[in-house]
Amino acid sequence: MQGLRTIRSRLREAETRVGRAPNSVTLIAVSKTQPEDRVRAVLQDGQRVFGENRVQEAQSRWTPLREEVGGIDLHLIGPLQTNKARAAVELFGTIHTLDRPRLAETLARLAQERGASPEVFVQVNTGREVQKAGCPPEEADALVARSRELGLPVVGLMCIPPDGEDPVPHFRLLREIAGRNGLSGLSMGMSGDFEEAVAEGATHVRVGSAIFGARDVSAPPVATGA
Numbered sequence: 001m002q003g004l005r006t007i008r009s010r011l012r013e014a015e016t017r018v019g020r021a022p023n024s025v026t027l028i029a030v031s032k033t034q035p036e037d038r039v040r041a042v043l044q045d046g047q048r049v050f051g052e053n054r055v056q057e058a059q060s061r062w063t064p065l066r067e068e069v070g071g072i073d074l075h076l077i078g079p080l081q082t083n084k085a086r087a088a089v090e091l092f093g094t095i096h097t098l099d100r101p102r103l104a105e106t107l108a109r110l111a112q113e114r115g116a117s118p119e120v121f122v123q124v125n126t127g128r129e130v131q132k133a134g135c136p137p138e139e140a141d142a143l144v145a146r147s148r149e150l151g152l153p154v155v156g157l158m159c160i161p162p163d164g165e166d167p168v169p170h171f172r173l174l175r176e177i178a179g180r181n182g183l184s185g186l187s188m189g190m191s192g193d194f195e196e197a198v199a200e201g202a203t204h205v206r207v208g209s210a211i212f213g214a215r216d217v218s219a220p221p222v223a224t225g226a
C-alpha cells in the first residue's frame with residue numbers, strides 16, 4: 001500500500017536527520033475504524049504492528065485475522081475502562097493508556113492471574129485537557145512508581161498533544177518526565193507530527209490516516225449482519 005511505503009520512507013528520513021538508526025522507531029499502524037481491505041493491504045506489505053483504540057472493535061477484527069496471519073503485535077492506544085481490562089490484557093501486547101492507580105491495580109492483578117503482562121505506557125495529559133484521558137503531569141511520577149511497585153512492566157510514557165497547538169513543547173515535557181523516571185519509551189507523534197516527534201526522541205509513533213487514508217467517521221462501526 002502506497003500510504004505505508006510513503007510513511008516508512010518519511011520515518012527513515014526523520015530518523016536519519018537526527019542521527020538515529022534507521023528503523024529504530026516502532027511504527028504503529030493505527031487501524032481503528034478502517035475497512036478490512038485496507039488493513040489487509042498493509043498486512044500484505046509486511047506491517048505487523050497495529051494500534052486500536054477500542055477493545056471490542058479490536059477483538060472482533062483481530063481475533064480472526066490473527067488466525068490467518070502470524071506475528072501480529074497489537075497496541076491499545078485508546079482509554080481503557082476497568083471492566084474491559086481483562087479482555088485488553090488477553091489481546092494486547094502493549095497498553096499505551098494507563099492513566100490511574102486503580103487501573104494499574106486491576107492490570108497488575110490480571111497479569112498475575114495470567115502469568116504474563118502486556119508492556120505498559122503511562123499516558124500523560126500534557127495539555128491538561130478536561131476531555132482527554134491521561135494523568136496530569138504532576139501525578140505522572142507517582143503513577144509510574146505505583147505501577148512499578150505493583151510489578152507492571154512500565155516501558156515509557158505516551159501523550160496526545162492538544163489539537164491546533166505546537167506539539168513540540170508537549171513532546172519535550174513528556175521526554176523530561178520520562179527521563180527523570182528512567183523510562184526510555186516515548187509513544188508520541190501521529191500522522192500530522194510524527195517527524196517532529198522523532199526529532200524529540202519518540203520511540204513509538206502512532207500513524208493512522210497517513211497510512212490508510214481518512215477514517216470514515218460517518219459509517220457505522222461494524223456491520224453485524226441481518
Ligand SMILES: *Cc1c(COP(=O)(O)O)cnc(C)c1O
Nearest residue numbers: 030053077190191206207208209
Ligand atoms: C487515532 C489515533 C492516532 C492516529 O491518528 P492519525 O492522525 O490518523 O494518525 C494516534 N494516536 C491515538 C491515541 C489515536 O487515537
